Amino acid sequence: MTMSMDKLIQKIVAMNNPTVAGLDPKLDFIPGYIKEKAVAGYGNTLKAAAEALYEFNVGLIDALCDIVPAVKPQCAYYEMYGAEGVDCLARTIRYAKAKGMYVITDGKRNDIGTTMEAYAKGHLGQTQLIDGSFVEPFGGDALTVNGYLGSDGIKPLLETCKQQDKGIFVLVKTSNPSSGELQDRLIDGRPVYEIMGEMCESWGEDQRGEYGYSAVGAVVGATYPEQLTELREKLPHTFFLVPGYGAQGGGAQDVAGAFKDGIGAVVNSSRGIMCAYKKQELDERAFAEAARAEAIRMRDDIMSVVK
Amino acid sequence: MTMSMDKLIQKIVAMNNPTVAGLDPKLDFIPGYIKEKAVAGYGNTLKAAAEALYEFNVGLIDALCDIVPAVKPQCAYYEMYGAEGVDCLARTIRYAKAKGMYVITDGKRNDIGTTMEAYAKGHLGQTQLIDGSFVEPFGGDALTVNGYLGSDGIKPLLETCKQQDKGIFVLVKTSNPSSGELQDRLIDGRPVYEIMGEMCESWGEDQRGEYGYSAVGAVVGATYPEQLTELREKLPHTFFLVPGYGAQGGGAQDVAGAFKDGIGAVVNSSRGIMCAYKKQELDERAFAEAARAEAIRMRDDIMSVVK
Numbered sequence: 167m168t169m170s171m172d173k174l175i176q177k178i179v180a181m182n183n184p185t186v187a188g189l190d191p192k193l194d195f196i197p198g199y200i201k202e203k204a205v206a207g208y209g210n211t212l213k214a215a216a217e218a219l220y221e222f223n224v225g226l227i228d229a230l231c232d233i234v235p236a237v238k239p240q241c242a243y244y245e246m247y248g249a250e251g252v253d254c255l256a257r258t259i260r261y262a263k264a265k266g267m268y269v270i271t272d273g274k275r276n277d278i279g280t281t282m283e284a285y286a287k288g289h290l291g292q293t294q295l296i297d298g299s300f301v302e303p304f305g306g307d308a309l310t311v312n313g314y315l316g317s318d319g320i321k322p323l324l325e326t327c328k329q330q331d332k333g334i335f336v337l338v339k340t341s342n343p344s345s346g347e348l349q350d351r352l353i354d355g356r357p358v359y360e361i362m363g364e365m366c367e368s369w370g371e372d373q374r375g376e377y378g379y380s381a382v383g384a385v386v387g388a389t390y391p392e393q394l395t396e397l398r399e400k401l402p403h404t405f406f407l408v409p410g411y412g413a414q415g416g417g418a419q420d421v422a423g424a425f426k427d428g429i430g431a432v433v434n435s436s437r438g439i440m441c442a443y444k445k446q447e448l449d450e451r452a453f454a455e456a457a458r459a460e461a462i463r464m465r466d467d468i469m470s471v472v473k
Numbered sequence: 474m475t476m477s478m479d480k481l482i483q484k485i486v487a488m489n490n491p492t493v494a495g496l497d498p499k500l501d502f503i504p505g506y507i508k509e510k511a512v513a514g515y516g517n518t519l520k521a522a523a524e525a526l527y528e529f530n531v532g533l534i535d536a537l538c539d540i541v542p543a544v545k546p547q548c549a550y551y552e553m554y555g556a557e558g559v560d561c562l563a564r565t566i567r568y569a570k571a572k573g574m575y576v577i578t579d580g581k582r583n584d585i586g587t588t589m590e591a592y593a594k595g596h597l598g599q600t601q602l603i604d605g606s607f608v609e610p611f612g613g614d615a616l617t618v619n620g621y622l623g624s625d626g627i628k629p630l631l632e633t634c635k636q637q638d639k640g641i642f643v644l645v646k647t648s649n650p651s652s653g654e655l656q657d658r659l660i661d662g663r664p665v666y667e668i669m670g671e672m673c674e675s676w677g678e679d680q681r682g683e684y685g686y687s688a689v690g691a692v693v694g695a696t697y698p699e700q701l702t703e704l705r706e707k708l709p710h711t712f713f714l715v716p717g718y719g720a721q722g723g724g725a726q727d728v729a730g731a732f733k734d735g736i737g738a739v740v741n742s743s744r745g746i747m748c749a750y751k752k753q754e755l756d757e758r759a760f761a762e763a764a765r766a767e768a769i770r771m772r773d774d775i776m777s778v779v780k
Contacts, residue, residue, distance in 0.1 A: 190588065193603060201603045210604040218603065242588045246595035248563055248610035253556035276581050276619055278649040281497065281549045288553035296500060296508045296525065297517040303555030312583055314621045315647050316654035340622050342585040347623035348668065353658040358665070361655065 169375035170333035177235035186236040188436025197450030216250040229454035231265040271306035286326035308333035341387025341410030379405040388416025395423025406431035412438035422471040476682035477640035484542035493543040495743025504757030523557040536761035538572040578613035593633035615640035648694025648717030686712040695723025702730025713738035719745035729778040
């Protein structure tokens with residue numbers, strides 16, 4: 167089997183595109199005709215909302231799957247529609263995988279021991295049924311996680327990563343304005359994010375793949391280019407998931423430091439791609455086409471700075 | 474409307490019982506006859522597993538609702554059964570609320586901006602459907618959250634807390650052995666958990682209720698009694714959710730410091746209550762009765778040290 171992060175990197179290299187499309191389908195982003203069809207079929211219910219999300223996602227995945235290596239569904243936008251929304255999340259992941267895409271489930275999950283194991287089994291691995299047989303409830307390739315609880319929160323994931331060839335991305339330096347309230351504070355002269363980053367290096371040290379990157383990646387925001395560059399140097403075996411490009415203000419130059427020898431990171435855009443048709447004031451039926459054009463523009467923008 | 478944390482404290486005072494029963498229903502904990510019935514009805518499916526979880530939860534809630542003020546379902550144990558499991562979570566929350574219990578959804582969710590709003594709406598508030606009407610997907614009274622991302626991750630919740638009279642519990646000092654890897658490190662001479670605790674005081678300062686506690690509580694483990702006592706002094710407006718009693722090793726004396734003038738905390742037990750029938754080697758049909766007896770023992774044990 168191929169190590170999970172290698173699968174992602176191979177897709178990035180093959181498509182010459184180190185980006186991931188965020189699937190954060192707010193109802194506001196979804197064309198009216200899709201929502202009308204969902205209401206016609208299911209009334210004004212959570213199920214109708216979930217169906218609209220799913221049809222929107224399928225349109226985006228179809229338009230992106232041959233040029234963008236990965237998608238990143240954000241759990242919150244599915245959970246807000248209850249079990250129906252979570253079913254849409256599971257179906258979206260299955261559809262993207264069937265189309266050959268690498269799926270990063272953005273759940274920022276965190277807990278300890280057997281509870282973290284339950285998240286690992288649910289999102290990345292297999293769950294045991296009453297008769298002892300196994301099923302894959304979600305089947306993502308990687309899961310974002312929060313390391314505030316320390317090794318007890320990460321080790322249960324490492325077992326699943328090893329057995330099932332999956333990956334995780336630990337929050338290190340997030341893209342939001344207030345990320346520094348804790349993450350920039352100094353511990354023995356070094357910021358919290360650097361200490362978290364070093365823990366990622368250590369958690370991943372016995373699961374390194376052919377490109378040198380481990381199953382334990384890190385989330386580092388495009389909105390902090392200096393820290394991104396500094397962390398690329400300090401964390402040579404940690405692959406980066408970089409949010410904050412586009413809508414949050416980060417540009418291509420800001421993410422350049424995340425790369426070394428042409429690899430090292432995958433840069434996310436959610437609203438920029440999902441809402442490209444709105445920004446360009448195109449007909450809503452052109453949403454998928456507009457998303458593809460924006461994904462190509464983003465790819466070329468980022469590849470222009472990748473070293 | 475009554476502020477959420479006041480509702481919890483009122484129930485605690487009325488029942489003279491500052492404890493919460495964790496609903497972490499692993500299949501291993503569930504009596505065989507419940508699992509057999511679920512398989513007979515639904516085959517060996519995720520649905521059958523979810524039904525077994527639900528019937529177990531209903532039995533526990535029925536046995537506990539007149540003596541225990543709150544339940545704390547742990548999301549991971551439901552998510553691991555996919556959308557069927559998440560539906561069981563939603564139904565469990567509704568059932569516990571119908572029985573008058575306060576529900577703390579243990580999701581340790583964290584994100585920023587509109588994404589955190591989506592979690593807030595989904596778990597504590599209301600979600601807007603396609604026609605603009607609102608539904609309550611989960612309806613918990615409080616949600617556990619992780620503050621690593623700073624204020625951008627907490628402020629979207631505060632709005633829902635204020636509008637819907639809900640609460641949150643932020644991870645401050647967790648009960649696990651490795652919690653100190655980050656949480657005990659010193660920033661300007663003070664541990665990370667203390668800084669996180671002070672952020673809780675500040676986030677909650679304009680949402681304080683009649684007992685002086687705000688809508689922003691903190692998770693502080695029973696396994697660190699000194700820190701618990703120290704934080705009770707330093708965070709006078711922050712109500713504590715205390716895991717780690719029982720199975721994780723904390724005893725009544727360890728949680729004594731979490732209380733001041735008889736209130737200040739709610740102590741969780743999950744396995745101790747759920748698996749009481751196993752520990753006492755009772756017939757599995759006595760699971761609910763055994764859970765009740767253990768809940769009474771725990772209540773008396775903790776009330777014996779509450780100051």
